[in-house]
Amino acid sequence: MNEALIRQIAETVLKELRGGSGSDKDQNGIFTEMSDAIEAAKNAAKVLRALSLDAREKIIQAVRASCREHAGELAKLAVEETGMGDVAHKTLKHILVADKTPGTEDLSTVAWSGDKGLTLVEQGPFGVVGAVTPCTNPGETIFCNAIGMLAAGNAVVFNPHPNAVKTSNLAVRLINEASERATGHRQNVVFSVVKPTLAAAEIMFRSPDISLLVATGGTAVVTAILSSGKRGIGAGAGNPPVLVDETADIAKAAADIIDGCTFDNNLPCIAEKEVVAVESVHAELIERMTERGAYLASPEVIESLVKVVFTDKGALNRACVGRSAKALLHTVGVTVSDDIRCIIFPAAAGHIFVQDELMMPILGIVKAKDFDEALDMCVQMEHGNRHSAHIHSKNVDRLTRYAKAIDTAILVKNAPSYAAIGFNGEGFCTFTIASRTGEGLTSAKTFTKSRRCVMSDALCIR
Ligand code: NAD
Numbered sequence: 001m002n003e004a005l006i007r008q009i010a011e012t013v014l015k016e017l018r019g020g021s022g023s024d025k026d027q028n029g030i031f032t033e034m035s036d037a038i039e040a041a042k043n044a045a046k047v048l049r050a051l052s053l054d055a056r057e058k059i060i061q062a063v064r065a066s067c068r069e070h071a072g073e074l075a076k077l078a079v080e081e082t083g084m085g086d087v088a089h090k091t092l093k094h095i096l097v098a099d100k101t102p103g104t105e106d107l108s109t110v111a112w113s114g115d116k117g118l119t120l121v122e123q124g125p126f127g128v129v130g131a132v133t134p135c136t137n138p139g140e141t142i143f144c145n146a147i148g149m150l151a152a153g154n155a156v157v158f159n160p161h162p163n164a165v166k167t168s169n170l171a172v173r174l175i176n177e178a179s180e181r182a183t184g185h186r187q188n189v190v191f192s193v194v195k196p197t198l199a200a201a202e203i204m205f206r207s208p209d210i211s212l213l214v215a216t217g218g219t220a221v222v223t224a225i226l227s228s229g230k231r232g233i234g235a236g237a238g239n240p241p242v243l244v245d246e247t248a249d250i251a252k253a254a255a256d257i258i259d260g261c262t263f264d265n266n267l268p269c270i271a272e273k274e275v276v277a278v279e280s281v282h283a284e285l286i287e288r289m290t291e292r293g294a295y296l297a298s299p300e301v302i303e304s305l306v307k308v309v310f311t312d313k314g315a316l317n318r319a320c321v322g323r324s325a326k327a328l329l330h331t332v333g334v335t336v337s338d339d340i341r342c343i344i345f346p347a348a349a350g351h352i353f354v355q356d357e358l359m360m361p362i363l364g365i366v367k368a369k370d371f372d373e374a375l376d377m378c379v380q381m382e383h384g385n386r387h388s389a390h391i392h393s394k395n396v397d398r399l400t401r402y403a404k405a406i407d408t409a410i411l412v413k414n415a416p417s418y419a420a421i422g423f424n425g426e427g428f429c430t431f432t433i434a435s436r437t438g439e440g441l442t443s444a445k446t447f448t449k450s451r452r453c454v455m456s457d458a459l460c461i462r
Contacts, residue, residue, distance in 0.1 A: 028173040029188035034200040035207075037157050037191040041128045042209045044155035044189050049125065053104055055183060060103040060151050062182035066174045067098035067143045074139035078167040082135050084322025089264040092423070093140045093431075100422040100429035101147040106444035118459040123448035125153030126212040130204040132225070134217045136267040136322065136359065137431050138164035141216050142171035144431045146190050149214075150179075151444035157210065158192040159201045161217070168192065205230070212447065216432045226437070233446065234436040238269045238387030239357040240410075240417065241378040243402060244277040244285055245371050245393040248414070253392035254288030257363070260390070260416030262293070262341040263423075265322045266361045269433065270388040270410055270417045274347070274354040274381055275365045276374045282367045286344060293341035294363075295325060295334075302345045304332035305362065306352060316356065325361045349377050371398055379405050387435035390417055409433050409440040 031037040048056070067074075075090030110121040129149045133141040142158060149156045160168030169192050176188040193200050201221075204210060205228040213225040214233045222234035244253050261272040277285045290296050297305070308331045309320045320328060325343050329336050347354050347364025354364040368374035371393075382389055388410040391402050403411050410420040410433065419425025421441070432442045439446045 029176045029191045030169050030172060030194060031191065032194050034157075034159070034193050034203040037193055038128065038130075038204065038207050038209050040188065041155040041157045041191045044187060044191070045125070045127045047187050048150070048153055048155055048189060049127075051183075056151065056153065057104045058182040059179045059189065060147055062178035063143065063147055063150070063175050064098045064101075064103075066178040067094055067139075067147075070170075070174055071095050071098070074167060074171060077170060078138050078164060081166050082138070082164050082322070083319070084136065085264045085267050086324070090140070093137065093264065094143065096421070096423050096429050097140050097144045097147070097431065101144050102428050102443040102445075103147060103151040104444065106148075106151060106428075107448065108445070113460040113462065115460065117457045118455040120453045122451050122453060123152070123445055124451045126231075126447065126449055127154060128210045129154045129156045129447055130207070130210040130213045131156055131158050132201060132204075132213075132215045132217060132221050133158055133160045133164075133168060135161035135164035136269070137264075138167040139171045141431045142168050142190075143175065144429065145214065145216070146171075146175045148430070148442060148444045149447045150189055152447040154212075154447055156190045157204060158190065159196045159204055160192060162196050165194075165196055168196075169194075214432065214442075214447070222436050232437065233432075233434045233439055233442065235269075235432040235434045235442070236385065236387070236436040237357055238385045238408075238433075238435060239273050239355075239381060239383055240270060240388040240390060240408075241381045241406075242272045242275045242390040242392065243371075243374050243378050244275060244281060244391075245374065245395065245398060246278050246280045247394040247398075248281070248392035249394075250281050250284050251288050252414070254285055254294075255292050256392065256414070256416045257390075258289055258292040258294055258342050260412075260418055261363055262325070262361045263416070263418050265324055266359050267322045268418065268421075270420050271359075272363065272390060272417050273357060275363055276349075276368050276377045276381070277365060278368050278370055278374055282346070282365065286346065286365055289342070289344055289363075289365075293339055294344045295329065295336055295340045295342070297329075297334075297343050297345045299345070301329070301332055301334060302353070305343070308332060309358065309360070309362075310352065316358070321359045323360055328360060328362065349381070354381060355383075371395075375402055375405055378402070382406055382408065385435055386438075387433065388412075388417065388420065409435045409438075 071094035222236040225232040
């Protein structure tokens, strides 16, 4: 046997052991090398392409069932692994994904027929989607992306957040097991890597086998995918303000804001991050909030919290993200009961807790002299992310003016922020809100490409 042949055999065996050449047995779609994950996804995309829509929908139904069944386990693991969030709320978020993420029914066909024939526009798969996911909603985003992307007919390669890799890869494994149960075939449909890194992401961004990239995360990752030269869907950072005017039901506004802000310890990107109230209701709003589990912090406590929440260099202390109000207060020597869900304080518009996206249950309540000033302040605080904003008001003209001025993908009126993703609200669920690139709340159809199919001079039967 010559040396070249021996080397070739050794390489093949090594590749097989690493799960390469599309053979990912015993790995449940999770590879050591990103390039092998992409190769396997490429093969899976061919298999998915050949499936009927009915078979595709059966996979989706099995994935939903798995998400529902493992909601508690995924929630618990995510909180253990990341140290962020609340198990009960995360469980609800997974159930929401299972129940309200659109499947194949989201895909539609447009048709024109006439003397010249029949023309259809259909929504076809891209093939392989490369998706980068956050640590704030790891299981939720993987399941939600998978349902939409698979319903669209794509295979998916994930590069999950390294701080949530166990939860994310458990979700990947569960989806593949569900798919196998639905089809009766050992064919993985979603893929990931053992150790997601920036280098792995770079391989994904450059791969000629991936034509659609979807990033759910902060500004850096969205910029990275948009610089790749491929089609990119960017679900980036937000800093949602809430405007409260004098026409609002103040007791309800207080309750809704505290409920939305504290959901999963403020991890959702859509959650209330600061409040601007007009002068005449500012004091009442604060008082009502304290009746709903808010702790009114003194200027000294807030000053101490600033030193904990931000490092000496002014960066966000990740150890504080997604912590409960009680745990945050404990870090500055304040002990409160479990009933305390949120930390509030009367804030200046320029306060760092107002201007920066904290992702923790701390709310600065800013005073504005009237609605016009409140509107300008909210637009400034949103920083042009065009992500989410909320308002409590019964004045329809003001609701309209606010909506036009703030120009966000999401605007919730007179409800907690989570109504935007179908939680106690109408409409479907998503955990990928394409704020920056304008697709808005993503669903199966977002992950398709438009294909026109023309039949000349026939099939018009009118
Ligand atoms: P993050 O930006 O730290 O990480 C998100 C993902 O991007 C991770 O997988 C990370 O490894 C990867 N990443 C970061 N920089 C990268 C780069 N330069 N190249 C390649 N990959 C890179 O975000 P996070 O802390 O996990 O999540 C919180 C942030 O995400 C917040 O800003 C929040 O508003 C935002 N978010 C937005 C949405 C949305 O739908 N718009 C949803 C969830 C979270």
